[in-house]
Amino acid sequence: MRETEMRNPKTTHIDRMSTIEMIDLLNEENLNAVRAVADARDEIARAVDALTEVLDHGKRIFYVGAGTSGRLGVVDASECPPTFGVSPETVTGIIAGGRNAMFEAGEKEEDSAETGGSDLCAAGASRGDAVVGISAAGSAPYVIGALEKAKELGCVTVSLTSNPGAPITRIADIAIVTRTGAEAVTGSTRMKAGTAQKLVLNALSTCAMIKTGKVYENLMINLKPSNAKLRARMIGIVKELTGLDEKESERLLEAHQWDIRRAVCLVRTL
Numbered sequence: 001m002r003e004t005e006m007r008n009p010k011t012t013h014i015d016r017m018s019t020i021e022m023i024d025l026l027n028e029e030n031l032n033a034v035r036a037v038a039d040a041r042d043e044i045a046r047a048v049d050a051l052t053e054v055l056d057h058g059k060r061i062f063y064v065g066a067g068t069s070g071r072l073g074v075v076d077a078s079e080c081p082p083t084f085g086v087s088p089e090t091v092t093g094i095i096a097g098g099r100n101a102m103f104e105a106g107e108k109e110e111d112s113a114e115t116g117g118s119d120l121c122a123a124g125a126s127r128g129d130a131v132v133g134i135s136a137a138g139s140a141p142y143v144i145g146a147l148e149k150a151k152e153l154g155c156v157t158v159s160l161t162s163n164p165g166a167p168i169t170r171i172a173d174i175a176i177v178t179r180t181g182a183e184a185v186t187g188s189t190r191m192k193a194g195t196a197q198k199l200v201l202n203a204l205s206t207c208a209m210i211k212t213g214k215v216y217e218n219l220m221i222n223l224k225p226s227n228a229k230l231r232a233r234m235i236g237i238v239k240e241l242t243g244l245d246e247k248e249s250e251r252l253l254e255a256h257q258w259d260i261r262r263a264v265c266l267v268r269t270l
Contacts, residue, residue: 008182065134066110070095085222113145127154136189138166
């Protein structure tokens, strides 16, 4: 039996616990997700380096998943443009069932390997891109089909699962396994397994973007002024890097079309 499908002996009587006892136990289990990610750090690092090389060559990253795994991929991909100033095509999230599956459960959508491959092609994947297949159980046909098509296309392939020996680990060039174990609610991998997936995706995108120059020190120097909050943050970054006051920093950004790099390079070299 898959580890993620086993019954957790610690939570056998969770339905009889007080609210505080439930919360304490869930938090204890969540710590296991963090430990599982730490245990997988070598594979995560290999994946980061591979994704960095893909980005350095001007190619794209695709996250592919179903259900919670797919939603987490879409979330991480959608947050890359505002955080790192890259185009929406740089990191693309693909979920079984398409846009509607982000808001409504559609578990049957994960059963077609053929659709996984065709959806990847429809999104424009090509040789030299990277495809990260995400599946807690590691056996979703949709994700398997996408990874197999990615191999045919000549893409770099990465798998992310919580079950060692899962089918997707045998397809991918780099297999990341976060062994989170039995869930508090049996089989509900939106819990620990999902938490581990989110942590890994954070690491993959953040580290790859840092390594390709989208971050200076620990500052988001590729931000775009898409709303008031981000404009204020950009002003703060210029203020931090140049020593100018707030008004001077804003004027400098306005004079350089709200491009932090161009504005700051007048004062110091990044």
